Amino acid sequence: MSDGFDRIKKQVMWDRLLSLVEEQARTLMRVAFSTVVREAGDLSAGVFNARGEMLAQAVTGTPGHVNSMARSVKHFIAEFPLDTMRDGDAYITNDPWKGTGHLFDFTVVSPAFHGGKLVAIFAATAHVADIGGNGPSPDSRDVFAEGLFIPLTQLMSAGVMNALLMKLARANSREPDKLEGDIHALVASNEAGAARLRSMLGEYGLADIEDLSAHILESTDRSMREAIAALPKGSWTSSMRIDGFDEPIDFVATLTIGDDMIHVDFAGTSPMSRHGVNCPMCYADAYTTFGVKCVVAPRLAHNHAVLSRIKVTAPEGSILNAPFPAPVTARAIIGQMLPDAVFGCFDKARPGLAPAEGTAASWTLRLAGDPGLTGHAGGARFSAQSFQSGGMGAHPLGDGLAATPFPSGVRAIAVEITEALTPIVFWRKELRADSGGAGKFRGGLGQIVEVGSREDAPFAVFARFERVENPARGRNGGCDGAAGAVRLASGKTLASKGLHVIPAGDRLIAEMPGGGGYGAPAERDPQALARDVRDGYVSPAAARDVYRRE
């Protein structure tokens, strides 16, 4: 039985790797200072073999790191050859093109040694509190204005921190303590993972993880090939238009399913923007891969074997492959649209595989009190990010979720927490009736959020809201979700993009989009519709006019 038990041992060690990246991620969440890391889960953590191939990644809130952090490790290895790495070394970057897409994301890579030999590499990524420059504003002309750019650099040598680097980083951040704390947290997170790996190697009396790595990648690859084999073969093109900044943006996606590869190409997609919403290729790759995986192999472990069978390309100079030094800070608004773009292709390949379109890009409220922005000297200085979302698209088998982000997986921050830290007051946060696209399965409802200030002072909002001109489309006879809208409580409609000052005493109202419906409204289960009316999700008028029921 020893051969069989040997295989089981490998499975156990594989489980151990999955568990240790979970510990790695939790350590990061526990120790981090950045609000978006600990409250919203904007981080990732993974373990790699000695060739830089990812073996396990923690399940966290950010598909944007899905593939990008994995690639990042290869860049580090190219810059700092493995044979130059020493125990206690660590490397760092926030290069948007070699990291995870904007300067806010710091990736730290640490080699793990066992018995004097480099056995694995740990990487962790976190969205830090502040990195200087124009902050979260997408108004920079290039990446130089977006903040401090740290190329692939040695952070620690044999356990000693690079003091000069830390000094420079601090000097360039509006939140130096938090930034330093977050960098320490990334290091601690990798250390936690490495310590656990070493104890596993000790327990099993192993010198390295090469056999284990081969086992993990081979068995995942076998399953991934089976999953692809079950899909129809061919090429399908689908396009989707979104509002964009100055003019609409078109995504044109061509999905090609081969015998053992899936390729998504974005030829025909709009050119890059002069605003900071451009995606470095690595980031477009991450969100596209996430969308493909949701349809093809949602339950498969996430590692190099899965990633290497999904290929994503986009023409250089398009908004999905913007070269250095393009401004990229708000690339999420574009990247988060990509699963919907890919779902359009899968729906053409085989209806029933993919859901209707949803809100996709989060409606995060970025609020600030700052005389430089509002031109008003009084009032507290503050900045707050409040994650909010419209509805998800309906699924071929069920209604879309209301007010839930997809593909982003971040958690909302409690209103009371935001209010305790800033002068902001939320006057309502409630579901938006009739915003879910009608259909056999209804799109998820959007929500309405109304915010003002406690102070007799204006405050600023950095608007970058999508699906205002181009709502989420229904599929297979389902109706579109309601478009979003932004306005002042006093009545004036605001542009969905750009910096707005909310005058003292007035309030900002954001009506967030609903998800698209799936299937014809006439096919909706009468009981489900009655329930929707009872709960106020669908008004009696809409039940009559759209669903044609009394």
Added chain:
Amino acid sequence: MTGCRLAVDIGGTFTDVVLETPSGFVSDKVLTTPAAPEQGVLNGVRQVLARANAAASDVGIAIHGATLATNAIIERKGARTALIATRGFRDTLEFAFGHRFDQYDLLMQRPEPLVPRPLRLEAAERVAADGGVLLPLDEASTRGLAKTLRAEKVESVAICFMHGYRNPAHEARARELLLAEAPELHVSVSHEICPEIREYERTSTTVANAYVQPLIASYLGRLTEGLRAMGLTAPLLMIMSSGSLASVETAKRFPIRLVESGPAGGAILGQHVARQVGAEKAIALDMGGTTAKIILLNNFEPRHARSLEVARVQRFLAGSGLPLRIPVIDMIEIGAGGGSIASVDSLGRIVVGPRSAGASPGPACYGLGGGQPTISDADLLLGKLDPDGFAGGTMRLDEAAARSAIETEVAAKMGVDAATAAAGIVEIVDENMANATRVHASDHGDEIESRTLIATGGAAPLHAGRIARKLGVDRVVIPVGAGVGSAHGFLKAPVAYEAVASHVLSLKSFDNTAINALFARLRAEARKIVDLGVGYGPIAERRFADMRYRGQGHDLQVEIPAREYAANDAAALAELFDSTYRRVYNRVIPGLAVEALTWTLVLSRAPPASLSDAPNAIPAASLAEAAGVRRVFDADVGAFVEASVFARGKMKPGARFSGPALIVEDQTTTFAPSAFDGIVSPEGHIVLTRRSQA
């Protein structure tokens, strides 16, 4: 025979009753009577008193725990409940955490809120984060809500306003207005049920309290009446999810604090055993038929927490249930029990749980028609269970059925023999438990290796040795009666009360007057409860503050001195925070401001020494006598080994043995792997110690 203590635990299937008398314990199991649970309790009490030859008046104190509140929520059998929220916030309950707890599942669904949307009403009012009033409560329209509640036949109402934890005036006034109009209503207000920042968790907790309140209040009313009619006049104390005891009146006001009382009883027993064997740091593992619960103990005490999730839609998936912020013993629960089902996934990997075969049809080896392989089936094939000795020989296990289930569902799919598949199944479930323990420990920065593993529940003693190896733990204890329910634990619980209040302040502007006043208030609140513990020890007070670096999200609970504070005590508090922070995270971050958010005061009185707990004399060492030999798989060795078999009932304190060994008793079997030596402690616990590796 005065001064007897009575403990009653209502579980899903059985109600356990234990009477402690000067001459020992008398216990009984009766069937739970879900429609009127007091019937089962009263029957059980009558039987136990009769068997002990005791009168109802001999009972000096009665302690009671029940899973009724949990079951009402899981089965959605609570009262018709309404929520009154701040205008604009009635959907807080539905937004939940506003995220997807399952990243890749496009069909993910959240749990249905306990209050449907038409019963989520709103009051015009608004309090700010600092307690200031932004919009006064509109009394006329609030009063008018009573009419809606009556028309909708609502029995129970939760009132939860924004920042109600900071300024309770509006919530309190709204309650007055409603009760004036509709005095028959049960009303739960958030500033009493959960005075803590974060609107979703506070609303969820207050609503859950309201949802179970009518049911629990009426049950407790009927129970006290029934006991009184029986002549039992002793005070009745309820065991809470925190492992403390509180009055029936408190339980009626805060019924949601009863949710995890059963497992809490197990934790208290673990704590008691940890003290007896001198295990200052321990891991208590309770593995039964469907789940395993893991608790870490430091300084002989289980870690306490203030949040848990109930009624998860996806069992064991964090974020998929209803969050409750109440004092609880910090435990994690995973789908790993004797009945957990094993299968093979698309990657050719063995998966165990969370599905369970339960008691019916049960594991394949029960021969009750279950065809799916379970942990018990695998344990049987590996020689750990004796087919003829199970449950004291009352039930013969069907080895052929177990083998066939494992062969079909696992071995054939993996291309291995049945024994290998069985070894794999057990190895995976053991790894799951070890991983859950590690991740739980890393959430708190706790060390694992130095701990003692205390194994209870029917399945844990079979698996503890291997889990110990995986965790690097060298000592395993299997307590007396490891397979028996938690009612015994109730008798070891202190009478205690935990009072909590949020008051956010930076230590730089520490307001000692305000904090002293806050603690005085909390103390008065707690005092009312612990004064009920007649016959229990003197009152001990402990205080805690949830603190963090300003800007950091994760709070650390820091124990602070229980005394009046002076204005310059801020430095001392900061130092306490630093030392706790260093212990958990191995570093401090110099120069950062520290803030405190929530303050906790615990008053407790220790239980009287057990009437039958008198320590035995240190026994003379002797070699235990084996009753036989059985071939059993030892995963540490990776092969079958010859294990001596002992009958636990015949082992005296001081009896020694060496692994590999099996120690058999009615409710469970202990497996001591080859690397362990064992001894029976003076109290009768089995203590396994890893032989030092030469």
